[in-house]
Amino acid sequence: MGLKDLVANFYELWGATYLGNFSVLMYDNNLYLPIAIISIIICFVLSATYYYIIDRPATAKISVWFITIFAAAIINFIVAFVSSNNDITEIYSGIGEEVPASFISDMMILSFVNSMWTIILMFLLSLLLKWKSTNSSYIPF
Amino acid sequence: MKNNHVLIYITLVLILIACNRNNKTNESSLTNEEQSELENFIPQEAKVKIYFENTLSMDGYINGNTDFKNVLRELLVAVDNEDKVNFDTEFFLVNNKLIKENFGGESIKITEKLNPKSTANKGNKGSSDFEEIIDKVLRNHTEDDITIITADFIYSPKGEPDTPSALSKLKTYTENAFLKATSDYDNLQTRIYWFESSFNGSYYNIDDKGILGINNRPYYYFVVATSSLMKHFEQNIGAKLKKNDSYQSDAFFTTENFDISYNILNSTAANGKLRVNNNGLKIHGYPKQGNLQFTVLLNLKNVPLSNDFLKNPKNYTINNPNFYINKIGVVQNRDIIFDDMTSTKITGADYIPIKNQNFTHAIQFETKGMVKEDLKFSLKKKIPTWVENIHSENDRNILSDSLEQNKTFGFLKLVEGISDAYINRSSDEYYFNIEISIEK
Numbered sequence: 001m002g003l004k005d006l007v008a009n010f011y012e013l014w015g016a017t018y019l020g021n022f023s024v025l026m027y028d029n030n031l032y033l034p035i036a037i038i039s040i041i042i043c044f045v046l047s048a049t050y051y052y053i054i055d056r057p058a059t060a061k062i063s064v065w066f067i068t069i070f071a072a073a074i075i076n077f078i079v080a081f082v083s084s085n086n087d088i089t090e091i092y093s094g095i096g097e098e099v100p101a102s103f104i105s106d107m108m109i110l111s112f113v114n115s116m117w118t119i120i121l122m123f124l125l126s127l128l129l130k131w132k133s134t135n136s137s138y139i140p141f
Numbered sequence: 142m143k144n145n146h147v148l149i150y151i152t153l154v155l156i157l158i159a160c161n162r163n164n165k166t167n168e169s170s171l172t173n174e175e176q177s178e179l180e181n182f183i184p185q186e187a188k189v190k191i192y193f194e195n196t197l198s199m200d201g202y203i204n205g206n207t208d209f210k211n212v213l214r215e216l217l218v219a220v221d222n223e224d225k226v227n228f229d230t231e232f233f234l235v236n237n238k239l240i241k242e243n244f245g246g247e248s249i250k251i252t253e254k255l256n257p258k259s260t261a262n263k264g265n266k267g268s269s270d271f272e273e274i275i276d277k278v279l280r281n282h283t284e285d286d287i288t289i290i291t292a293d294f295i296y297s298p299k300g301e302p303d304t305p306s307a308l309s310k311l312k313t314y315t316e317n318a319f320l321k322a323t324s325d326y327d328n329l330q331t332r333i334y335w336f337e338s339s340f341n342g343s344y345y346n347i348d349d350k351g352i353l354g355i356n357n358r359p360y361y362y363f364v365v366a367t368s369s370l371m372k373h374f375e376q377n378i379g380a381k382l383k384k385n386d387s388y389q390s391d392a393f394f395t396t397e398n399f400d401i402s403y404n405i406l407n408s409t410a411a412n413g414k415l416r417v418n419n420n421g422l423k424i425h426g427y428p429k430q431g432n433l434q435f436t437v438l439l440n441l442k443n444v445p446l447s448n449d450f451l452k453n454p455k456n457y458t459i460n461n462p463n464f465y466i467n468k469i470g471v472v473q474n475r476d477i478i479f480d481d482m483t484s485t486k487i488t489g490a491d492y493i494p495i496k497n498q499n500f501t502h503a504i505q506f507e508t509k510g511m512v513k514e515d516l517k518f519s520l521k522k523k524i525p526t527w528v529e530n531i532h533s534e535n536d537r538n539i540l541s542d543s544l545e546q547n548k549t550f551g552f553l554k555l556v557e558g559i560s561d562a563y564i565n566r567s568s569d570e571y572y573f574n575i576e577i578s579i580e581k
Binding site for chain 2: 015018020021022023024025027028091092094095097100
C-alpha cells in the first residue's frame with residue numbers, strides 16, 4: 001500500500017466514508033495528500049504556538065487549549081473544503097461542466113473528517129509538546 | 142505579541158497555499174493506435190485476383206441484370222478507383238480449369254460481358270468441386286495479392302449416399318487447403334462477405350436435379366489477403382460493398398491476437414460502491430438492491446470484426462462463474478448505447494481520466510452473489526451465428542420451403558474447415574484476453 005492509498009484510507013475511514021465519484025476524483029487526482037500535509041503543518045504550528053510562543057500563565061487553561069484545538073479544526077475544515085472545491089472545479093472545467101451539486105455535501109463530509117483527524121492529532125501533539133512548555137506543561141492534564 | 146502576529150500570518154499563508162494550489166489531473170497516455178498504423182505497411186502495387194465459380198449453378202446470378210452483377214460492378218469500380226494502392230485486376234473463371242478472362246475489354250466492364258453464354262465452354266461447368274477450386278485458387282495466391290472467390294458455395298456431394306460423410310470430407314479438404322496457405326503466409330487472413338441476389342436460372346440440389354422458379358439466392362465473396370492488404374481492402378472497398386442493400390453480413394478469420402485498451406468505469410452503468418485502481422476493481426460495498434454491476438469500456442477499433450459479432454455476449458468467454466455479461470453497447474462521444482436501446486451518459490468523474498482516449502464498445506458485467514475471484518474474459522475465435530443459420534443439409538424441398546431458399550447446402554462445413562485451419566495456426570483461440578483483478 002502506497003502513501004496515496006494510506007492517506008485515502010484515513011479520509012475515507014477504510015470505506016466508511018467512501019463517497020463514490022467524489023472519492024474517486026479525490027483519489028485518482030491525488031488530492032487527499034496536499035490537504036493532509038497542509039492540515040498536519042497547521043496542527044504543528046498551532047500546537048507549538050500554544051505551548052512555546054503564547055505560553056503564559058493566563059493561557060495555561062484547559063479552556064484556552066480547547067479553543068486552540070477548535071480553531072485548528074475550523075481552519076482545517078476550511079482548508080479541506082476550499083482545496084477540494086477549487087481542485088474539483090478546475091477538473092470539471094477541463095470538460096466544460098459544472099461540479100455536480102451532490103459534491104457539496106461530499107466536500108462537507110470530507111471537511112468534517114479532516115477536522116476530526118485534526119482534533120486527534122492536536123491532542124497527540126499536546127502530549128508530545130507539553131513537557132518542554134514553561135507554563136502549560138500540565139495542559140491538558 | 143510580535144511572534145503571535147508572525148504565526149497568524151504563516152497560518153494564513155498556508156491556508157491560502159492550500160486553497161489555491163494548482164491541480165494536476167492525470168493526463169491519459171496515448172494509445173498505441175498511431176504506432177500500429179505505422180506498422181501496417183501496404184505495398185504500392187498489388188493484384189486483385191477475382192475468381193468467378195464458372196459452374197451451371199452460377200448461371201442464375203449472371204443471367205440478365207442481377208444484384209450479383211451490381212455488386213461485382215461496384216467491386217471492380219472500387220478497385221479501379223483505389224488511390225493508395227495501384228491495383229491490377231485479374232479476372233478468372235474457375236471450375237475444373239482456371240482460365241484468365243477479360244472478355245476482350247477493360248476489367249471494369251467485365252460485368253457487361255459476363256453471362257451464361259460468354260462463360261459457356263470455359264472448362265467443365267458441371268464440375269463444382271470446392272476442395273479443388275479453393276486449393277487451386279490459394280496456390281495461385283502470392284503475398285501482394287488480394288484473392289476474391291465469388292461463388293454460391295453449394296456443395297455437390299456427387300451422388301455420395303452418406304451426406305454427413307461427404308460434408309465431413311468437404312470440411313477436411315477445405316481445412317487442408319487453408320492450412321497450406323496459412324503456412325506459406327504467416328498473416329494471411331480470410332473474410333467472407335454474404336450477399337443476396339436476384340436469381341434467374343436453375344438451382345441444383347443434393348441430387349443434382351435442376352430446379353427452376355427460385356428468384357433469390359445467397360452468394361459469397363471469400364476474400365483472402367495478408368493483414369495489411371486485408372485491412373486496406375475492408376476499409377476502402379469492403380466498406381463500400383457493405384453499403385449495398387444486398388449485403389447481409391460477414392465473417393473474419395485470422396491467426397492474429399489483438400492488444401486491447403480498456404477502462405473500467407467507477408460509477409457509469411454501475412450498481413454498488415466500486416473503485417477502479419490501476420485497471421483493477423475494488424468492491425467497497427454491494428448494492429442494497431439488485432446485483433453488483435460494473436461496465437468496462439473497450440477500444441475495438443483495430444479488431445476487424447463486425448459489430449454484430451462484437452456485440453454478441455455468446456462470443457465471449459468468462460473464466461469466473463460469478464460473472465456474466467448483462468449487455469453490450471457502443472460508445473458514441475460520451476454516451477453508451479446498449480443493445481436494449483437504453484442510453485447512459487458517462488459521468489464526469491468517469492469521463493475526466495479518459496477524455497483523451499477512444500473507446501468503441503462497453504460491456505456491462507453483473508455478478509451472481511459475492512465475488513471470490515478475479516475476472517478474465519476473452520473474445521473467442523468462433524464462427525458467427527449467421528453461418529449456422531444459413532447452413533443446410535437437405536435441400537430437396539427448396540422450391541416449397543421459402544426458408545431453405547435462403548440457405549446454402551454444406552456451407553457451415555466449408556466455413557468450419559476454414560475456421561479450424563486458422564485456429565490450428567493460431568497461438569491462442571481468442572482474439573483478445575482481458576484480466577481484471579478484483580479486490581474484495
